[in-house]
Amino acid sequence: MTEISKTDQCVNFLKLLANEIGLGHNVYYPASKLKPTVVLSLIGSDPSLPSILLNSHMDVVPVFEEFWTHKPFDADIDEEGKIFARGSQDMKCCGMQYLGAIRKLKRNNVDLKRSIHITFVPDEEIFGPDGMKAFVNSEDFKALNVGFLLDEGIASETNVFKAFYGERTCWQIVFRVHGQPGHGSLLLQDTAGESMHILLKKIYDFRKSQEKLLEDNPDLELGNVTSINVTKMSGGKQRNVLPAFIEITVDIRMALDVDLNEFEAMITDWTKACKRKVDIEFPTKEPYCAPTKVDETNIYWTGIKQALDEMKLEVKPLVFVAGTDAAYIRAKGIPAIGFSPMNNTPVLLHDHDEFLQADVYLKGIDIYENILSKICNV
Template sequence: MAERKAPVTRFLEFLRFPTVSGDGPSGAYQQAADWLVEYLAEVGLSVQVFSPAENKPIVLATWEGADPTLPGVLLNSHYDVVPALREHWEFDPFDAKSFLKSDQFKAIQPIAFAFDEGLANPSNAFTVFYGERVAWWFYVKAEGPTGHGSRFIQNTATSKIVDICNKALAFRAEQEKALNADPGCKHGDMKKRKLGDVTTVNITALQSGVSTDGGKTHALNVIPTTAIAGFDVRISPNLDMGAFRAMLDEWCSAEGVSWEFAPWWEDPILDHYTTKTDDSNVWWKIFKGACEKFGIPVEAEVFPAATDSVYLRRLGIPAFGFSPMNNTEILLHEHNESLHQDTFLKGIEVYETILRDVLSHDE
């Protein structure tokens, strides 16, 4: 009983650090990192701490095998979390990219394979992610003539931006229809599409108008010369990136229309990066075989959002997103997100089995 209680106690202790992304750099990140360093050193791992970004420490623990010259296996995760509104929780929730570019990461021994975070699965199966949709955040800007609102001014900025939004929404409707379509097979060989199999488009910002007080009021009788729309697009591996970019260029081909990635987004992903899930990938065979020891089926999917694993795959490192949380409702970023302690403990057993099999691979 004590052996079962100890991991739960440690996990609950770690969860109490309020490592919310907005406030974490003021101290909680460092507290969580210090806790990890102490625990990892206690269990005999060598530990290093890097800070490629100020007040955002990265903890790297190394467990050397019998032959440290061989490539390693990376277990990647993060301790920062999205804001949690306490008033919406039944209980108080707090009762990698820059590092991958750093010299410290390059100095680490070669990495043969990596695990990153996954998602729960409400069924008995385990979900494993072999890739993810590529997120594109961009603005479309349209420019046109001004004039009085009482006239039929042609080719206005707002009419151009509305036309582009309509094209984007038409494409969005096609993708949603594909998601909800019957797979067309009565024998169960064709699986229903998941969100990661299609591309989503959402208009997340609209800006236009003529104002002299910072947007509090507008001169509604004056036609604005500029209109801007912001988009969040998640591009499925089933859609060629070049084809999507060509379609976006076509949407914006009218005179006075242009698009650009969000200026704060310094490193857009321009291609799909996936890890093979067939017998040609030895890591897939080992992973799937380890899960089958528990009699639990594995469902390989495309992650619908974004994780750090895309940057690992871009470096040529095979990576799976996997969290052994079957029979668990998906409550990612929702109020009262929780995990049953039996599922947590079983997950430790599953990961121990997977790692034994992966680390004992000698080919």
């Protein structure tokens, strides 16, 4: 007998939960038979209304187990109530909190006019090619009639929760800087190293300008400026041979007020300053995506704010610094908010010893319960 895959185990677990809670369930394969998207559904009393989508992703990033003090996939809980597990913050907590909140709403016979669909998608940690990115372009997604999305946010180290109404635009660029090859003992001109030095100075001067914006204005958050970082570097064949080219990969997250055409022109000017030819490749070049409004014109945001106000919880709208599946939903013109109910919690997503306090997790179920009771009836 063939051993069941981890993905199939996850799908079967979600089906089991759906049957236990009393939810409908469907499994779709928008791009690959190896990458299922699971949709659990609670049909509202007026299914003609646009539905609420609650998104979670099944995948997590890898671990360096030798740096963990607990087994990363055992969900160990210590004497302080900390649940240690990969995905405890990013974002298996949200998926299970959604279901916990719906279980309570059903138990209390709360009338929900709008239908709720809970998606568990693959590939979020690798930009969702066979997950949400593919699913939003399918007829199966269209049939859900989604009017609003709740997706993951990030922990807050203070008492104030964070709600994300937009994301910076992600570009990842490979620069291949050419130069004069030759013997490593010579002082040849126009080497790849010299040109790379020029390019790196341009990159890090720009990075410094963004750091200064943050330093000079305490009201700005990281999501309000543009980040740029060199993430990979390669080149050369042998220690005593000057390379014909050197490559670097740069990760850029552009603020919402950046003109993308002007930014690309600036990058082109950087390469023109180099002594020799520079080739540019864009493995990732996302288009601008308009943020979701967080004012009285957005009935869903009004419902979220009302729910949190009733619980005397403070929330701060922000631009997310990285990327989530919510971007694919916003690109369809559907409003989306990223919100993970984790306050007074260190940010540990992708980190060693990722954990979530048990009482914070349980409180999050109550928060989602109140939010859903509001936004499903606006």
